[in-house]
Amino acid sequence: MNSPPPGKEKNLPNIYLELAHIVESQRHKANIRIMRNASETEILEKIDEKTIMFIYIGHYRGGGGGLEFSDGFVKGLVGKGKSLEFVFINACGSAMDNKSACQKIVNSYETPNKPPTTVGWHKQDLKDAHAKEVSKRIFSKIASRMNYEEALKEVIKEMKTEDGQKTERLKPVIVEIGKPIHSCEGVGCVCANYDFSQPVGGEEEISTSACSSANATPSVTSASKRESLWSNDTQMSEIESDESSGDESSGDSDGEKSTNNNNEQEILCKKLCEHCQVWCGTATKTCKECKNYPFPSLCQDTNGWYEWEERHQDTDSTQEEQTQGPATRKRDQTDKWGYEVLGGGKPPKKSMTKTTTSCNPKSTQKVKSKVVTKTRKIREPSCGQCEPCLKEDCGKCKCCLDMPKFGGPGKRKERCIHRKCLEKIEHKKEEKKDKVEKC
DNA sequence: ATCTCCGGTCTG
DNA sequence: CAGACCGGAGAT
Ligand SMILES: [Zn+2]
Ligand SMILES: [Zn+2]
Numbered sequence: 001m002n003s004p005p006p007g008k009e010k011n012l013p014n015i016y017l018e019l020a021h022i023v024e025s026q027r028h029k030a031n032i033r034i035m036r037n038a039s040e041t042e043i044l045e046k047i048d049e050k051t052i053m054f055i056y057i058g059h060y061r062g063g064g065g066g067l068e069f070s071d072g073f074v075k076g077l078v079g080k081g082k083s084l085e086f087v088f089i090n091a092c093g094s095a096m097d098n099k100s101a102c103q104k105i106v107n108s109y110e111t112p113n114k115p116p117t118t119v120g121w122h123k124q125d126l127k128d129a130h131a132k133e134v135s136k137r138i139f140s141k142i143a144s145r146m147n148y149e150e151a152l153k154e155v156i157k158e159m160k161t162e163d164g165q166k167t168e169r170l171k172p173v174i175v176e177i178g179k180p181i182h183s184c185e186g187v188g189c190v191c192a193n194y195d196f197s198q199p200v201g202g203e204e205e206i207s208t209s210a211c212s213s214a215n216a217t218p219s220v221t222s223a224s225k226r227e228s229l230w231s232n233d234t235q236m237s238e239i240e241s242d243e244s245s246g247d248e249s250s251g252d253s254d255g256e257k258s259t260n261n262n263n264e265q266e267i268l269c270k271k272l273c274e275h276c277q278v279w280c281g282t283a284t285k286t287c288k289e290c291k292n293y294p295f296p297s298l299c300q301d302t303n304g305w306y307e308w309e310e311r312h313q314d315t316d317s318t319q320e321e322q323t324q325g326p327a328t329r330k331r332d333q334t335d336k337w338g339y340e341v342l343g344g345g346k347p348p349k350k351s352m353t354k355t356t357t358s359c360n361p362k363s364t365q366k367v368k369s370k371v372v373t374k375t376r377k378i379r380e381p382s383c384g385q386c387e388p389c390l391k392e393d394c395g396k397c398k399c400c401l402d403m404p405k406f407g408g409p410g411k412r413k414e415r416c417i418h419r420k421c422l423e424k425i426e427h428k429k430e431e432k433k434d435k436v437e438k439c
Numbered sequence: 440a441t442c443t444c445c446g447g448t449c450t451g
Numbered sequence: 452c453a454g455a456c457c458g459g460a461g462a463t
Contacts, residue, residue: 168461379445379460398454403443411456415444424445 018132021139022055022190035191040073043191047080052186054084057135058193060091060101067091067193069101078108083186084116085178086148088138090131095120095173097377097431102175117148117178122378123169130229134172149177158230168381170229175378382421394418 019034033046047054054077059066067073069089078084087105089095095102095118102120109115119138121131134155141151156171382389393400393416400416402408 377446381445381461399444405442412454413444413457414455 018057018135018139019190019192021136021143022188031186032188032190035189037193038191040067040070040076043067043189044073044076044080046189047077048187049080049082050187051081051189052083053086053088053188053190054081055088055090055188055190056094056101056193057090057131057191060089060094067101067191069094069104071104074101074104074108078105085186087116087118088135089118089120090135092121092126092131093124095175095378096122096124099434102173106176115176115178117152117174118176119152119172119174122173122380126170130170133230138172147180149174149180167229173378380424380427382415383423384421386422388419389421391416391419 022032035043035046038046056067061068087102089101089105091101094100097103098107100120102118106115106118137155137158138151141154142148146154152172152174156174159167159171384390393403393406395401395406397417399412399414400406400408402410402412402414404410
């Protein structure tokens with residue numbers, strides 16, 4: 001409750017940085033609404049057919065005002081958010097299994113409707129700093145005009161792979177790949193459920209190297225675990241003023257952007273919350289005049305809602321912009337990437353279809369008729385660290401003997417029974433217990 | 440492309 | 452339910 005008054009903070013808390021990236025990513029596309037510590041009901045009130053993106057940042061279930069992602073909420077989100085293209089539930093365990101938020105959302109789409117690109121986390125004890133880093137990378141790629149899928153895959157690719165299993169668990173989980181589009185109109189809804197009352201610069205803070213340290217604050221930053229996880233150089237936590245790829249042909253005239261391409265694109269937007277009026281500067285840089293970051297620290301009056309709208313001026317004004325419309329602005333009205341209900345089209349990866357009529361998978365004839373789509377459980381890789389995981393194939397057990405490398409027919413396709421991961425077994429047990437408990 | 444092996448489904 | 456089977460995800 002004792003947050004510094006708006007206008008006082010020099011240090012941008014991480015959560016704001018993350019939000020800043022989100023906003024930046026949509027500069028030419030959606031308008032952004034940011035909600036803070038909202039309940040499911042409050043969020044639903046803000047979701048409508050113009051909502052193309054839903055981002056949740058914070059806890060998932062339990063503690064600290066985390067969202068529950070109750071069935072009702074999910075149903076509402078899917079029902080009201082008819083135009084959703086991208087959903088990112090940036091919360092621990094949000095994409096762990098079929099009961100997790102992401103899967104629930106994806107599974108709530110009935111067949112003719114295609115779920116949005118949906119991403120979350122398998123890992124349950126995710127470090128905030130890591131989640132933010134990933135988020136920032138994703139959105140900065142989106143800002144550089146990648147579509148959602150590309151951005152996600154690109155970020156995942158950037159994570160080192162050498163460390164095998166370990167890194168695997170730190171990757172965001174793409175639960176669904178939706179349409180490869182990026183509308184230029186719509187509203188992105190962002191809900192951050194966080195303890196915003198922490199001192200600025202607090203949180204566990206990613207160690208943002210040099211920057212920001214201006215007026216310090218304790219900000220102890222757990223610098224210890226520096227070992228970067230990212231294959232390409234440093235963490236990017238602080239915002240690069242523009243994208244590495246840089247493209248952004250100079251011709252891209254923006255409203256009133258200053259010509260100096262260096263450091264000078266501040267003041268793109270002045271309007272924000274009409275009550276607190278603190279928004280100024282770009283989303284990622286302090287305002288030249290007041291030295292604030294664009295996100296005000298609090299707004300009691302609007303229940304935490306900030307809106308940034310009317311940014312693209314397609315509606316009127318002399319149109320010059322469609323000359324070389326950016327690649328992202330196509331919306332394919334033929335809608336032809338969608339998958340058929342079992343006809344020619346290929347169903348999207350990650351989802352399997354299941355006939356409701358007699359199940360006879362062996363039979364060649366495809367059963368026409370209604371199908372239910374359902375996401376497959378996310379593959380949980382073995383931990384690679386427990387004792388069995390570290391063993392070699394014994395060469396004697398049923399599974400080993402089945403393996404081609406031991407001269408077997410390869411029918412079982414299973415791991416050596418002496419190498420079954422203990423951690424996974426544990427998880428499985430828990431899952432089972434859960435299920436029993438549930439009913 | 441090939442290889443490993445997860446996790447869903449079927450069978451007994 | 453356990454075990455066999457196997458599509459196919461994910462790593463390489
Ligand atoms: Zn074995
Ligand atoms: Zn293991």
